[in-house]
Amino acid sequence: MPTAYELERQANIARNKALLDELALTDAVNNLGFSKKPPPPSPKAKTKAKPVQSAKRAKREVAEVSAGPRRQSARLKRPAGDPDESPEKKRARLQAEEGQRREAENERLQAEERERQARKPRHQDLELETLLGVENTEDKDGQKDLWMLKDTMINVWPRPQRTGTHDSFTYEDVTEEEREISDLKEKLTKLKIVARAKVTMNRVYCAQYHPEKSKDLIFFGDKHGQLGIWDPRAPADEVEDDEDADPDAQEGGKYWRLQMHWPATSRSSISCIRFDPTNSHSIYTSSYDCTIRCLSMGSGISKEIFSSGDVLINSYDFDPAGRVVWISDAAGGVTHFDTRLGQSKATWYGLSKEKIGSVSVNPTSPHFLLTASNSRSLRIWDTRNLAGLAGGSKPSSSDIVEYENATVEDFCKSANGSALLRAEWSHKKSVSSAYWDPRGRTIVSTSYDDTIRLWDISSSALDSNDQFASSRPFKHISHDCQTGKWLTILKAQWTQNLDVYPHFTIGNMNHSVNIFSAKGDLLANLSDRSKITAVQAVTCSHPSIIERVATGNASGRCVLWASPEGFEPPEEDEPEGVDAS
Structure with a gap:
C-alpha cells in the first residue's frame, strides 16, 4: 500500500502535467516522462533575392601559423656530456653549436625582412602576370x-x-x-x-x-x-x-x-x-x-x-x-x-x-x-x-x-x-x-x-x-x-x-x-x-x-x-x- 508521501508525490505530478498541458510546454512534459508527439517544424522562410553565386573561388594564401618553440628547461636541453670527451672536443662542439644557432637566427631575421618588404607598396613596373x-x-x-x-x-x-x-x-x-x-x-x-x-x-x-x-x-x-x-x-x-x-x-x-x-x-x-x-x-x-x-x-x-x-x-x-x-x-x-x-x-x-x-x-x-x-x-x-x-x-x-x-x-x-x-x-x-x-x-x-x-x-x-x-x-x-x-x-x-x-x-x-x-x-x-x-x-x-x-x-x-x-x-x-x- 503506497505511503502518504507517495500519494502526495503522484498528485503533484498529475497537477504539474495538467498545468504544462494547458501552457503547451511540450518539452517540459516530455522531460517529466510523458510522451507527446511534437508539433511539425515550421517551414523556413524563403528569401526573395539570392546573391549571385561565384563561379570560381579566390586563391587565398594561407599563412602557416607557427606556435613557436615551447619553453623547456635549460638543463633538459643540454645534451648529456660524454665522460670521455676531451676539453678540445668539447670546445669544438660548443663552437659548432654556437655557429648553428647564429645561422638559424640569421635565417629567421632574413625571413622577417622579406616578409616586411613584401608588405610595402610596390613602386616598380609590374607585368600582367604579376598583377593577375x-x-x-x-x-x-x-x-x-x-x-x-x-x-x-x-x-x-x-x-x-x-x-x-x-x-x-x-x-x-x-x-x-x-x-x-x-x-x-x-x-x-x-x-x-x-x-x-x-x-x-x-x-x-x-x-x-x-x-x-x-x-x-x-x-x-x-x-x-x-x-x-x-x-x-x-x-x-x-x-x-x-x-x-x-x-x-x-x-x-x-x-x-x-x-x-x-x-x-x-x-x-x-x-x-x-x-x-x-x-x-x-x-x-x-x-x-x-x-x-x-x-x-x-x-x-x-x-x-x-x-x-x-x-x-x-x-x-x-x-x-x-x-x-x-x-x-x-x-x-x-x-x-x-x-x-x-x-x-x-x-x-x-x-x-x-x-x-x-x-x-x-x-x-x-x-x-x-x-x-x-x-x-x-x-x-x-x-x-x-x-x-x-x-x-x-x-x-x-x-x-x-x-x-x-x-x-x-x-x-x-x-x-x-x-x-x-x-x-x-x-x-x-x-x-x-x-x-x-x-x-x-x-x-x-x-x-x-x-x-x-x-x-x-x-x-x-x-x-x-x-x-x-x-x-x-x-x-x-x-x-x-x-x-x-x-x-x-x-x-x-x-x-x-x-x-x-x-x-x-x-x-x-x-x-x-x-x-x-x-x-x-x-x-x-x-x-x-x-x-x-x-x-x-x-x-x-x-x-x-x-x-x-x-x-x-x-x-x-x-x-x-x-x-x-x-x-x-x-x-x-x-x-x-x-x-
Missing part, C-alpha cells in the same frame, strides 16, 4: 585566364575621348527639349538586369565604362587595391553541375582581378579610375597607397607615374589633351602634374583647409577647375591666375613646389588674384563630389546634407574674366546620402555620351539606381527586388551606348543594366594552344 597572380606556368587555369585577358585587351580599339561643345543640347523651343527628354526617358525605363557577377573580392569604390562599342568592358576598383575587369557578354566560367542551382543566381560573363596596388589591404584602396582621353588603351588608377599607376592594355605593363609621399590621393582628372593631371588629396591640396615633364615639375596648391574629395576639369574650358571639399564648399577656380602666386616652397624631401593655403587665400584677396576664385557655393555639410558635364556647362554636386544640386553656367560667364554674377544652383533634389561607414559614398556620375541629352546616374539607399537629366528630371528608377538586396553605391554608364548602366555594391558584386533586346553573349571560342583540362 599567375607567374606559375604550371597553373593551367591561371594561364588560360591570362590568355583570355590579353586577347580581350588587345582586341579593344584605343578610342579617344570626344570633346563636346558648350552650347550642345540647348533649345530655344521648350517643346523640342521636352521631346528629347521624353525619348531618353522611354529608352532608360526599359533597362533590366542582364548580368551579375562578383567582380572584386571587396567593396567597390569606383568604376569606369570603357568606350568600346563592340563589347561591354567595365573596370571596378575595390577596397583592397584590386582592379576588376568585367566582360559581361563573354562566356561565363564553367561550374560543377548542381541540380538545385538557380540559373538566375549564376554569374554572367567573364571577369579578371588584377592586384594593381599593394599591399592587399585597406591601405591600398583604389579611389579613382580614369582612361587616357586620347587613348583608351591606358587605364589610370589612384590609391590610398599615395600613388597613381597606369596600365597599358597593349603592353600589359603597369607603371607608377606619380607618388604623393604620405598624403592620400582622393581624386584626379585630365585635361582634354590627356597631358595635364589635376590631383586632389586629403590635405586640402590640388597638384598640377604634367605627364610629359615628370613629378619633379609638379606644383601643389593648398586650395582648402580640409580634404578635397573630388576635382573636375571643364572639358570645353580646361582652365576652369571644380573642387568639392569637407569644408562644405564647392569652388570654381580659374587656373590661369595661379601663375601669379609667389612664396612657394620646395621641401628637401620632395620635388614638388608647394603653396600653402594661407598663401593662396592672401593671393585671392589681392588685386592680381581676384579672378582666381570665380565662384563658391557653401553646402550645409561636406560636399561629397562635384563634376562638370561633358558640355562643360552643367555642374552636379552631392552632399551629406542629403541634397543633389545642379548649376548651369552660361557661355558669357565662362568667357569673361570677372566673378560669376551668381553661383546659386537652379535645382535642389532631395536624396538620401547617409551611407555611413560600410558603404561607398554616393556620387552622381555624368554619362560621357555626347550623342544624347546630358544625364547622370546615382545610387539610391533603397537598393535602386536613379537616372536624372541635366534639368533635374527623374528619367528612370532602376530596381529589381527579386535580384538586388544591397545598395548599388557605385554607378557608371557606357560612353557610346545609351542603354547601358553598371553598378557595384559593398561586397564586390556588380550588376549590368541594359535593354534585353539584342543583349546575348557570343558563343565561346576555345583559346588555341591552351589546355583547358
Whole structure:
C-alpha cells in the first residue's frame, strides 16, 4: 500500500502535467516522462533575392601559423656530456653549436625582412602576370585566364575621348527639349538586369565604362587595391553541375582581378579610375597607397607615374589633351602634374583647409577647375591666375613646389588674384563630389546634407574674366546620402555620351539606381527586388551606348543594366594552344 508521501508525490505530478498541458510546454512534459508527439517544424522562410553565386573561388594564401618553440628547461636541453670527451672536443662542439644557432637566427631575421618588404607598396613596373597572380606556368587555369585577358585587351580599339561643345543640347523651343527628354526617358525605363557577377573580392569604390562599342568592358576598383575587369557578354566560367542551382543566381560573363596596388589591404584602396582621353588603351588608377599607376592594355605593363609621399590621393582628372593631371588629396591640396615633364615639375596648391574629395576639369574650358571639399564648399577656380602666386616652397624631401593655403587665400584677396576664385557655393555639410558635364556647362554636386544640386553656367560667364554674377544652383533634389561607414559614398556620375541629352546616374539607399537629366528630371528608377538586396553605391554608364548602366555594391558584386533586346553573349571560342583540362 503506497505511503502518504507517495500519494502526495503522484498528485503533484498529475497537477504539474495538467498545468504544462494547458501552457503547451511540450518539452517540459516530455522531460517529466510523458510522451507527446511534437508539433511539425515550421517551414523556413524563403528569401526573395539570392546573391549571385561565384563561379570560381579566390586563391587565398594561407599563412602557416607557427606556435613557436615551447619553453623547456635549460638543463633538459643540454645534451648529456660524454665522460670521455676531451676539453678540445668539447670546445669544438660548443663552437659548432654556437655557429648553428647564429645561422638559424640569421635565417629567421632574413625571413622577417622579406616578409616586411613584401608588405610595402610596390613602386616598380609590374607585368600582367604579376598583377593577375599567375607567374606559375604550371597553373593551367591561371594561364588560360591570362590568355583570355590579353586577347580581350588587345582586341579593344584605343578610342579617344570626344570633346563636346558648350552650347550642345540647348533649345530655344521648350517643346523640342521636352521631346528629347521624353525619348531618353522611354529608352532608360526599359533597362533590366542582364548580368551579375562578383567582380572584386571587396567593396567597390569606383568604376569606369570603357568606350568600346563592340563589347561591354567595365573596370571596378575595390577596397583592397584590386582592379576588376568585367566582360559581361563573354562566356561565363564553367561550374560543377548542381541540380538545385538557380540559373538566375549564376554569374554572367567573364571577369579578371588584377592586384594593381599593394599591399592587399585597406591601405591600398583604389579611389579613382580614369582612361587616357586620347587613348583608351591606358587605364589610370589612384590609391590610398599615395600613388597613381597606369596600365597599358597593349603592353600589359603597369607603371607608377606619380607618388604623393604620405598624403592620400582622393581624386584626379585630365585635361582634354590627356597631358595635364589635376590631383586632389586629403590635405586640402590640388597638384598640377604634367605627364610629359615628370613629378619633379609638379606644383601643389593648398586650395582648402580640409580634404578635397573630388576635382573636375571643364572639358570645353580646361582652365576652369571644380573642387568639392569637407569644408562644405564647392569652388570654381580659374587656373590661369595661379601663375601669379609667389612664396612657394620646395621641401628637401620632395620635388614638388608647394603653396600653402594661407598663401593662396592672401593671393585671392589681392588685386592680381581676384579672378582666381570665380565662384563658391557653401553646402550645409561636406560636399561629397562635384563634376562638370561633358558640355562643360552643367555642374552636379552631392552632399551629406542629403541634397543633389545642379548649376548651369552660361557661355558669357565662362568667357569673361570677372566673378560669376551668381553661383546659386537652379535645382535642389532631395536624396538620401547617409551611407555611413560600410558603404561607398554616393556620387552622381555624368554619362560621357555626347550623342544624347546630358544625364547622370546615382545610387539610391533603397537598393535602386536613379537616372536624372541635366534639368533635374527623374528619367528612370532602376530596381529589381527579386535580384538586388544591397545598395548599388557605385554607378557608371557606357560612353557610346545609351542603354547601358553598371553598378557595384559593398561586397564586390556588380550588376549590368541594359535593354534585353539584342543583349546575348557570343558563343565561346576555345583559346588555341591552351589546355583547358
